[in-house]
Amino acid sequence: MVGPFNSSCPQGIQVAQLAWTYIHQVGYDPFSLEFPWRFERTPYTVLVSEILLKKTTASQVRSVFLDFIKKFPEPCILARSSEEELWHILRPLGLRRRIFELIRIASVLCEKFKGSVPCDWKALLSIPGIGPYIAGAVLSFACELRAPIVDTGIARFWVRYTAIPIRKRSSPHKDPVLWGCSFAYISAFPGPPSLGNYFLLDLSREKCVAKRPFCSLCPLARTCSWARNPVST
Incomplete structure (x- = not known):
């Protein structure tokens, strides 16, 4: 629900x-805007894109998104990565604190959800760092639920x-x-x-x-x- x-x-x-x-x-x-996160819409890629888009323009995120997903294709790989590995890709976006947020969320997904992003409203909101907007984006864009x-x-x-x-x-x-x-x-x-x-x-x-x-x-x-x-x- x-x-x-x-x-x-x-x-x-x-x-x-x-x-x-x-x-x-x-x-x-x-899809006319050519945002890469709209073409490959899995719960994980949508989640990552929404975190990267916080206080950042879409054009900035577009420049690093594909490299990020290629380097960290799933939550458990992201959870085991170092801050410097993330910063190497995300430096152009600034806001270094989002690195800690990404690793923290990935760790919870790996430990509590077997490395998957749940298509469930309450489950998503139980993860620190995920609020109603990001939960709604994941559920509607990736899971095709009416959120x-x-x-x-x-x-x-x-x-x-x-x-x-x-x-x-x-x-x-x-x-x-x-x-x-x-x-x-x-x-x-x-x-x-x-x-x-x-x-x-x-x-x-x-x-x-x-x-x-x-x-x-x-x-x-x-x-x-x-x-x-x-x-x-």
Whole structure:
């Protein structure tokens, strides 16, 4: 079971229907961006990519991702590796502390999950360093389960689209109301969960940007509260 989440967000269902229609009528290809972690989607590769993408641009991660997976193809190999071995590949990304995070998570996977990344919400959240976003990414992108994701960009999209007052203004990506909207969305999305969440992720990254969003190019603008009445978010 994924959750628990409050799915009483009719806008999430509306967006799911509109997104599916747009994908079929106009077209959307989540692989056009050529991010290598989207082509080889195992629970382990998705997990690694999400950890590397923390506070780091996709272009930076793209430059090291394949080398990292080739050198450390599974959790137990990663768990037995030295910090310097990881740093040799990850140096261009900076943030050396992510090395300790990767080794720690890999060690737990090796010791408690026989070297596999579980396709289970509660099991993933039991691992130190894995929060709801990463758990949702692994479950939806690799396991094709209907798990929600909410990062800063997706939170911004839901705040604008719904105009729903949220509780956590300083950290909207943690707000339970917005997680409920993402859960309602992915639960109602007719296609594969990975396609649905990639669409939402790319829409928020490319169209619903923080400053001067491209509402004229957004397929959801006609039903978006913010596009109809722009305010500061």
